[in-house]
Amino acid sequence: LHKLAVYHKSESIYSFPISENEVVIRLRMAKEDKDLDVKIVYNDNRYKFYETRYEKNMQVKYIDDLFSYFEVKLKLEDKRLGYIFKINDGKNTYYYHENGITKDYDYNYAYYNFFQIPYINKEDIVKEVKFMKNSVFYQIFVERFNRANYEKDDSYIDKKWGELPTPTSFSGGDLKGITKKLGYLKDLGINAIYLTPIFKANSNHKYDTLDYFEIDPHFGTKKDLKELVDTAHSLGIKIVLDAVFNHISSSHKFFLDVIENGKNSKYYDWFLIKDDYVDLDKMNYEVFADVAYMPKLNIKNEEVKKYLIEISKHYLKEYDIDGWRLDVADELSHTFWQEFNRELKAIKKDFVIIGEDWHDSQAFLRGNEWDSIMNYGLTKIFLDYFAMGKISIKDVANRLNSLIVRNIDQINTMNLNLLDSHDTPRLMTLVKKEKNTFLSSLAMLFTYIGTPCIYYGTEIGLEGNGDPDCRRTFEWDFNKIDINLHNTVKKLIEIRKLDVFKNTNISIYEEDKKLYIKRYDDKNELTLIIAKDLNYDESDIILSSKDYDNKKGINFVIKYQ
Template identity: 30%
Template sequence: MSVWFDSRDVRYKDPFGAVSCGAEVHFTLGADEPLEACCLLVRQEFAGLEQEVPFSPSGDGWKGVLTAPVEPELIWYAFRVRRPDGSLLWLGRNGCGGEADRQRWQLTVYEPTHTPDWFGRGVTYQIFPDRFCRLAVPDGHGMVGQRLVHQRWDDTPQWQPDKAGEIRNNDYFGGSLLGIISKLDYLQSLSVSTLYLCPIFEADSNHRYNTADYRRIDPMLGTEEDFRQLCREAHRRGIRVLLDGVFNHTGSNSRYFNAEGFYPELGAAQSQDSLYFDWYSFHPWPTDYDAWWGVRTLPAVNEEAPTYRDFIVRSQDSVVRHWLRQGADGWRLDVADELPDDFIAEIRQAMESEKPDSFLLGEVWEDGSNKIAYSHRRRYLLGRETHGLMNYPFRTAALAWLRGGDASAFRRDMEEVRENYPPAAFHSGLNILGTHDTPRLLTMLGAARTPESKDDRAAYRLSPEELDMGLARLRLGALLLYSFPGSPTVFYGDEAGMQGFEDPLNRGTYPWGQEDSSLLAYFRQLGTLRKQRLSLQCGDIGYLYAVGGGLVLRRQSEDEVTVAAMNAGMQPLELSIPWAGALAKDALTGQHFFARNGMLRLTLPPVGGVLLV
């Protein structure tokens, strides 16, 4: 006997994927033999409820309707059928069998709230501010921390521990907000519509993820007026600005903790009478305290402390509101897994009150629809918290395919995300191939090996053969990135051919005047096409081919169709794809292809692709 169901086929489950609260979901179960009965087994995780939905026979199968709950929910479902002999059979994601070992399907039920569409439709550019552009060599004297300033812009970032065995991240190159302003025309030439800045607030490290003062721009970067000018000039060019909010922890050398006594007022490490004492958890004070992943220079804050929540979110001049008023258009939440759900929800509420079209992005490395963090199922995408997430699952699947994996695995993993995410959240992902937390894309795709020692990794540069392979794969990866739903995101310098292994080797300075001009022109071309074609910005996605190295995506918005046909394999790939017109053009090269009888014959070169319009 065979019973079948495909959660991603609307003939069996309609509508596709996640549904809004109160929506009706129509199910059909197929069977090749008569059944006595069939029902849908539903488990509501947050409400803690179980229910059975009886099905009725219809043709060769059984049909039933589930009405989604009126509150956001995560539903897990399976099927139970009864044979004519009275025996029972359960159907789950892993097939038919006994009840105990059936894996259930996921159904995400979300509240349909407003998601700004400007983010997912456009191109995002991520900048590590110290390393993008400097206009003058800065003087770090008098600033928080012991700052070492590189005189040469093309120096290698300091990666070796100091004499005490500590990696201080206290070497600076002097990139600034005014430097970024001077390059806004460059970003505009890449069709960038969102500028995502790594932290810009005062801190005693070059990465600034250890905030020292949330209300002050780091003086090496500039001033608050410089930030306002950056936002004004960016907006004039159609570019919005996204800030990095590090709200799970501060720096130990901060105005709030003040372990080194740099700031005049008492910090929590100095006195239990400090205004900030209840922001932190000591056991006992002052020598032992909660810290992010045990890193003592990153004392964790207690987000439940009323004074902290007032400071960050609730007050009329809270950190979240203040910087939106100065011109920011959204926030990215660092380590969102470490933040309570209600804290994230309050940030969203404050943002919508202050600037209704602002965007809230979360850093989550897995499927955010069903993430469990610290034994709690998270609710990032159910309508009241983040609008979108960093799409690390896309990066994982894309890199695997680019380096020899099967395209069917990419399709499987990405269709699971599309099925689990609310549509607006899926189209609002920050799609990435490289970030400040990962090795440089060109190095990842070109290096035939990873040297064992960090000394060797710091000195490593791709050989001519590795560089050729890395560039070919990078171009193909960029074509996939710009063709996929969500915001294609470029980590500064990837478009110029920057190399480097892990942090901080991936955080070198932008090579002004030494860019790979051909690669840069290619990214400009992709940006222009993304900006011109509505189907690439917000169209539906379908897979025309996903076998071995071959991957063909079809994007459609109303009558406009764009097809990205790609081959990551080492041999030419011949394939035929359906095409409605008589002629297709590769938008990248201008080459034309003739279709016959509704089919287009293509021969894709090794590690190459076309964008058909």
């Protein structure tokens, strides 16, 4: 037994209830110890742990570069779990408990050192937002998706639809344009949309808010937003908006007031200014990254908190939106997000909170702040393998597993998985236009645990390098696109809706330089195989869901060059 690798912590990602009478227990061990006999010894009434105990085998569920993670799901009658682990390495039996690893364990005299979940309080169980597990998201950069043909002041538009964007160019996309294409999205299989910011702002991306209570006039009116949300809902499509709360525009009236009145402004404490007056040249105030026109808000200030929560509630109550995606969410305080979560979930339960954090965000994902993140951790694995060829298929398996054990099952189900976005180069460009690689990446995205999100235009193979090139206009002339590619993406979306994806069972491993991702439930099993040297015809690449219904355990094979 490699003792140094053995790790467990109660009431953490290693020990969590999924309902009042069901808990998941994980135990980390060395990768080399994956074949050892591991048992959990427990009583669901910890007060009786001394008298009676039950034993259950634990199975290896995930393996990464260093560790194997054993897991067991326990059904409980009582809610007060006490447990230890019993490990047999063929020679010795070891007991692992709060005091470490020992060769003996005297149950009569357990010194209060068993691990425990003292009591499963229903309100502490992390809840899944119901619609997430059935959703395929579509991210829209509003300025570039579609321009509706209607009377509006278009004097601001300086690029023809189809011309390449610059950091400051305008092509004219708007909310009505999106509403018009909801039928198209429905047909594609999309049932949730995330829009980049739509509130009044100077830039084309609208991350520099001038007024949170106004829809940007380039994008439309309040009526247009209402119509968009209502039409979407009537088609069974959810709408998530972008909340930019880390900073506002330096031309926002609150900041202008501070520029004018310095410390005497009633908004002085809304920002983080080093001196009594703002010095724009010296940039003596905190900003987003190093961007002078985006002064950071002071989230410690109770008035700021109240203001931001009021905005969030306003769109929920007035427009019945289904979630917020939170910009630069990792720089705002836990205290703020807890308040935000409590207030919003009190209004609508089936409401999702998606944080933008490119790293391990577990600290925000304990159930009382965000539900989910934009899962760039996954994006990075795709990049390293499919785009850069920097890692092996074995590394892919390891890292895909590693990413799962960062969080509990409920969160994994809700994480927004993406391959590209308005902040990254586009998938098609990253894979150098190799269609099989492109489809392999997408197949992996759709098979992985979590909620897949495609960036507008992925389904037509839209290309683009980093910001701003990844924000090109959509091509609506379908004579100009690869219709086979489009149909294949559509098929992937259809497959994703199968029942087998509605649980957290997943098994990811490498064998003979092939990557296997298996999803399963009591009745079905679906395996995705990805490898460089599979000998299948293009026509075999994707099996339809009809085939799936008729067979058990079909392979859904993807090859790429």
